[in-house]
Every structure is written in structure tokens, then in C-alpha cells.
Amino acid sequence: MILTTIVLIVLTLATLAVGCARPAPSPTPAPTVTATVTATVTATPAPKPQTLTVYSGRAEGLVKPIIDQFIKSTGINVQVRYAGTSELAATILEEGKNSPADVFFAQDPGGIGAVEALLARLPDSILSQVEPGFRPDNGKWVGISGRARVLAYNTQKLKEADLPDDIFGLTDVKWKGRLGWAPTNASFQAMVTAMRKLWGQDKTRQWLAGIKANNPKDYANNTAQVNAAGAGEIDVAMPNHYYLYGIMQEKGESFPVRNYHPRAGGPGAVILVAGAGILDTAKNKEAAQKFLEFMLSPVAQQYFAGQTFEYPVIKGIKTHRLLTPLADIKSPGISMTDMADLKGTLNLLRETGIVP
């Protein structure tokens, strides 16, 4: 009975807190609860107005170290919400002008492109640091790091010479049952967008139909694809370049998969970017600009090149020794603005029955 009473008291208090707070937020219960939790969660004190708020679609393990360095070197406090890029993009769209975010750090160009209307144009001082291919013409965001589309092949079954000059060659019937892809992955779809720009709609449809006829194995993500290539489940995967190096770090360099950048270039060799932008409604614009400047500084660019195996977007940074130098990849020059038409790509993928 005592137990029930206690339970009931707790229950009542909790409902009061929840109930009152929604339509007409009662100041008393809410802040108490929040304060307790902030104290248990983070060592940082309760958020001050100076705190920069970042929505990051990039994984915490990859970007937290460099954000920590930013905090250390500038003294600006940063709080980060980590979630999937598309979920965060949808969140920013729903929040509209009330978004608490200052900076959106996205994993792929599609994600940040989706919220372009809510972003502020970046100052030229930031834009000019980045090579033109790595930012959209409207100056709403900049690429922070680059990633190459590759064919990842099993080295026990294939030699690099066996692979076609151009990704279109994979539609040949000899690849039947040997391919894997991740058609719901954002980078894959960005590559299809590049195909539509470079090849046109018809040839892209032909490619999709040709690959589909070769019975590729669908994977939920790139890590799964590359692992499957390593296990010999498939001979060739179509991921971004850096997944391989992440796996090699865990399993060693004997992992029997290598990357191939199609030697004739084309959409199969396209370079994509992970970009960041500042929201038009940001309350800390100045700190947000400092944040982007820092991410484009040699320190941060070297970090991305060395730790996450990505390509730097500014000049004068060395890429990782395992990576094919950017200059050796015949990447098609395609503007980030052209990469924005996700809808057309999704429609094509639906039409061909590749995504539901």
C-alpha cells in the first residue's frame, strides 16, 4: 500500500509536469527537471547565450575530436545534436524560423541542399577558401571534406584490370550475380544525380535497368556492402571510398578489398562533399562563421584527411598514404548546384523499381 502511494505521488507529479508544460508551459517543474539532467550528462554548465548549437549528421566518433579542438582554441562553447542527416534536415524544416540550430553539418550534399532555403549566404572570406567544385554557386554552404565514389572489388577474385573503364561497363551480363549496391544510400543517389547530369535521363535509366538485370544484392548501407565484398559474397561493391579504410583499421590491411576509381572517369568517379552551412535564423552568426573557418583551416583539414580518410577541400593538405591522390582521379567536373535535384533522382529510382 505504501508502495502504491509512492508510485501514485510520483505519477501525479510527473503528469503535472508533462500536462502543464504543453499548452501553457509552467516554469516551475520544467527547468528543475532539465537542470538535474544537464548536470548529470555533461560537464559543461547550463547553456549560455554564447553557446553555438550544431546539428551534426556526421557521426560523433568522426567529428567530436575536431569540435573539441575548436572549443579549446576559440573558447566558444559548442553543443551538438547528433542524428541522421536526413532526420536533422527534416527537423530543421519543421522547426522553421524557430530552429535552435546555428550550424548544420551534413553528411551528404542532398541533406544540406534540402534546407538551402533556410540557410544564410556565407561571406566570401569563407567561400573563397574552398575550391569551386566543392561548393554550390549560391554560396549557401561549403564542402568541408570530399569523398570519392568508387568500385570496391574483392582482390582474391578480381584484378583492377578486370574492372570496366567506366561504371556503365557493369551493365555487361558477365557481372550477373557479382554486384552489390546500397540504393537507399544518399551517396549512391547523389551518384545517380551525377549520372543524370552527365549521361542524361535515358542512359541513366539504361544503366539502372542494366544493373538491375544483373541481380545485384541490395545492402542497407556502405559498410555492409564493403564487408560483403571482403567476405566474397559479392565481387564488386559501389560505396564511397573511405568505408574500406575504416574496415582495414579494424581488420588489418590484409582485408581483401581495394578501391578502384573508374579510369575513364564519368559519374562512377565523382567526388561528393560533406558540407556545412549557417542558418539564416542563427543566433550566434559570428561564432558560426568562426566554426566554419576552423573546419576549413589546415588543422581541421589535416584531421579529416588523416583520421577519417577523406579528401581535403583546400589546397596544400596531404591525403592519407592509402588514398589515391585527388589529382589522379578523373573526377567529372560537376557543380554542386547540379547535384541538388534529388527529387528527379528519386522518381527515376522509383520508376525503375529500385527503391519502393
Add this chain to the structure above:
Amino acid sequence: MAIGIAKLATARIGGRGRAGYARPPAALWLAAALVAVAVLLPLAYLVLRASGAGTELWGLLFRSRTLAILGRTVLLVIAVTGISLAISLPVAWLTQRTDLPLRRMWSILTALPLVIPSYVVGFVIVAALGPRGILQQALAGPFGVERLPEIYGFPGALLAVTLVAYPYILLPLQSAIRGLDPRLEEVARSLGHGRWDTFRRVVLPQLRPAMAAGALLVALYTLRDFGAVSLLRYETFTWAIYLQYQTSFDRVLAAGLSLVLVVMAIAILFLEFRTRGKAQYHRAAASVSRSPSYVRLGGWRWPALAFCGLVVLLALVMPVSVLGYWLARGFSGGETLWLTSSYALNSAYVSGLAAAATGIGAIAIAILDVRYPSLFSRLLERITYIGFALPGIVIALALVFFGANYATLTYQTLVMLVFAYAVLFLPQAVAAIRSSLLQVSPRLEEAARSLGRTPLQALMAITLPLVRPGILAGAGLVFLTTMKELPATLLLSPIGFKTLATSIWAATSEGSFARAAFPAVVLILLSSVPMAILTIRGKRQSDE
């Protein structure tokens, strides 16, 4: 004949008794209205978003491919619900009413899979049973097995969703069996009915509400599961909705598709509602209950043990040992498997709050529905289920929209997060409390009223203590599912608020199973404690 007796007996013991209860206390109404608003928010959001859609939405909805996805979703819902019933009924009966060796252990172990997140089960099944998975590697050496039957698609999705969902039927069924009045069976037996006949004609009808309530949760859960179906690549409606967000950031089409899901949920709710009869299931008082006689299994104990063993092997041993394997590989690979204890504390803390808040709302809804039946209270009880059938991302975005624009002070605070959990998980608590309430006779409250108590006083003094097992079970379920909830936690939590579930997500999104395994194991261990307490408590009460 026997069912006639059972009905007569319940009628005699329970009576009709709704006199004097025409008007529920105002506090109940207030709480229930609040809950109704909460549950309707996501629906309002969906209608608002989808109203922006033009012909494109209709085009998308009436493609043959959409119909195929619809068909696949319905197939999965039926199969998962059917198999979950086929697992739960024998397991519940064996662990509650027979002399099965180690009954108590089995009853805890078979319920435990509820605490394992479906995305973890998805990863585990791919790793264990997928091509070149652990099982195939193990069989390749001695038997030269090159290929296992394809796990991706329907078989894998069926397996994964069933393994996480069947406890939704098992748990209410276990407590319903405990709450049975053995005298009804004794009457039937004394009138010459055999064991099987008694079971079929006396026991089974009494278990029907629990089975229906559980099956409803399983069916709706199957509609909204994302983790397992996406990892096992079986295209359901929920996956199609996620794809809208993921690939084209199209909130309008996603909302349109979600509304179709709502229609499916309403159809299922209607079906379940029709199975509810007008029969009453309560007896005079809890105090006259006594232990039922346990069925001696004799030689049947071996197949019974094998059955329970198989369920536990697939649903619990397999996931836990794969996680253990990843963990061991991570340790030997020298990975730092750190985990701040605050993650576990945060998980437990926020889940506790969610359980408490949801429990209160559910009590109000359940009492209104059972004690003050009206069209409105029925409707209210039904609509609480809609949130449970929608993908987490949809609920989360609905509350992002309302929170950021109309409740800015609470946006991205714990209040908002707990509110989201309540919207998502309310029906679990409603179902548990409702079944418990059905077994309590209104006569007792009437007695209290006749002694001068107000309806609210009678409620507090009589009803709530008697439905305590239901309240605890309901709140416990909410606690356990909140522990593993992901989309709402990621988007609505206070910024920087990390839980066990978010750290599993963070690790898998970086492709590291080793680092995901540690929080996953902690999550399972931590959830096992309340789970075991729930199971054992229920047991004690029935043994008292």
C-alpha cells in the same frame, strides 16, 4: 454447456453493477482529455502536411508498387501476429499452470526478449544467419555447407519482428492465466468435461481479452517497426515512409503515406474491437483466489522443455551470444569500449519518467473505458493506439513541429521527450491496466460508495490498489520500450543528452559493432532487472 456455466458463474459473481457510475469524476475527464489532445497532435500534423500534397501523392499511392508494399506489410502483420500467438499461448500455459521443470526461470527468460531493440536483433540475425554469417561459417568446416537458405526478405523480417514482438502477447497472457478463477474450471470438470474440453470452452474464452489486446499490440508494432525490416530488407510501409525522409526529404509524401498507415491501424483496431464481447471477466474479490491445480506433464515435459528452450535459444541466447562475440572481438582487437555511466543513468531516468507519466494517463483512459463506457470513452481508448502504429520518426517530427513553433519553452527539454514517449507507448500501459481492471468487480467500489466515499475516493482507495499489478505491468512495459526507443530520443532530447540507445546508434552508424555491443549488453542487463521483478512480482501475488 460449460461456457454457459462460465457465463452464469461470472454473472453471479461479478454482477452487472454500473449503477451510480453514470458520471465519472472530473479529474478523470481532465486527464483523459489531455491524453486525447496528445494523441491527436501527430494526426493533426499529418493531415496538415499531407494537405499540401497534390496529384503527386495520389500517383504515388496508386502505383502497383505501393499496393505490393501494402500487401507485403499486411502479410507480415498477419504472420507475425499468428506466430506470436502460437508461441505465447503454449509458453504462457506451460509456465503458469503445469509442473514444467524450472517454470519460474522459463517464464522470465521467455519474456526477456522484449528488452532487446529491434535494430539490434536485425544486426544479430544478419550476422548469425546471413550469407557467410556465423552459422554458415560454423557449418562450412564439418559439413561443407556453402549456402544457407536466404535470410533477407520475408523469412528474416518475420523472424526478427516476431522475436521482439511476441512478448507483447506473452506478458498479458501470463497475467491473465494467473488471474483466472480456478473454480470455474473445477465446476466444468465436475460436470464431466475433460481437460482439453475445459481448456477450450472455459479457459480460452476467458483469455480472449488478453490475447486480443496482446495481438493488437503485436500487429501495430509490426506496422511501425523500422529497424528489423530495413536491416533484413523487407519493404514495408514504414520503410517506404522512412525512404521519403531519407532520400527526397519529402515531408508531404511521407505524411501521405503515414496516413495510409493510420488507416491500416484503424482497420486493425476495428477488427480487435469486434472480438471484444460483452462478457465480464471479474470475480467477487481478489482475496478468495487460491492456487490452481498444476497439470502434470509426465512424458510431455520433454517436448515442452524443448519448445521453451527453442524460443529462448532464438530470442535470447542467439542475440546475447552474438553481442558477446562482438564484444570479445572488440576487446581482443584492443578497442576502447568506454561507456560513461551517465548514459545508463540517463536511460533509466528518462524511462522512469516516461513510465510514470504514461501510467497516469493510461489509468485515466482505462478506468473511463471500463467503468464508464460511452461512445466517447471507447473512441478515446481506441485512438491512443494510433501513436503506437506510426513510425517513431513521424511522431518525433510531429512534435518537433508543434514543439518548436507552439511550445518553445519545452522544446528539446525532458518534458517534451517524456511527452513524446507517452504518445508513442500509451497503449501498452492502457492494455495492461484495462485487462487488470476487467478482473476487478465494480461491486467493491459500489460498497465504498455506499459507505459515503466520493467516486474519486473509491477509486483511490479500492480500485487502484486492486489493479496495481496491471499498473505496474503497464508502466513496466513503457519503461522497457522507452529504454530502447531511438528516433524521438535523437531528435527531441535536450541537446547533448545521451542514452544507451543513442550510443548503440552512434556506434553502428560508424559501422563498429564492437563498440555497439557494449551499450547493447548494458541495455539488456539493465532492462532485465525490472523485467524479472515484473514477472516475479506477478507470480508472488498469484501465490499469496
